[in-house]
Amino acid sequence: MGTIVGEFSATIESAILLFVLTVGLTQQAWAQVVGNEFLPQVSATCKSGHMSIKVAFNSSFTGAVHARDYRTPACMVNGDGGTLVSLDINLLAMRNTPDYCGVLVNNV
Numbered sequence: 428m429g430t431i432v433g434e435f436s437a438t439i440e441s442a443i444l445l446f447v448l449t450v451g452l453t454q455q456a457w458a459q460v461v462g463n464e465f466l467p468q469v470s471a472t473c474k475s476g477h478m479s480i481k482v483a484f485n486s487s488f489t490g491a492v493h494a495r496d497y498r499t500p501a502c503m504v505n506g507d508g509g510t511l512v513s514l515d516i517n518l519l520a521m522r523n524t525p526d527y528c529g530v531l532v533n534n535v
Contacts, residue, residue: 476519494528502528
């Protein structure tokens with residue numbers, strides 16, 4: 428059983444490394460880049476088949492944070508002018524389902 432858990436944990440860690448966030452910038456967010464350096468800080472944690480992603484910005488953010496190549500409601504969040512956005516990704520979602528965000532987990 429330890430091997431299965433270890434393999435699942437390693438697979439989740441690999442998914443985190445392979446999971447790329449793309450930050451879509453609106454005109455207001457673009458002004459952040461011009462005025463001062465744009466330095467988002469991304470953290471991700473995995474638990475119970477979900478990846479919780481938090482992106483902290485150094486100033487207000489009104490752009491979109493989304494999974495690479497997946498701009499569906501389950502895979503993106505819009506900034507509301509605050510400095511933190513959170514996104515929860517279902518790691519167990521099957522391809523071609525609404526909550527699939529391009530991350531595959533093999534827990535065999």
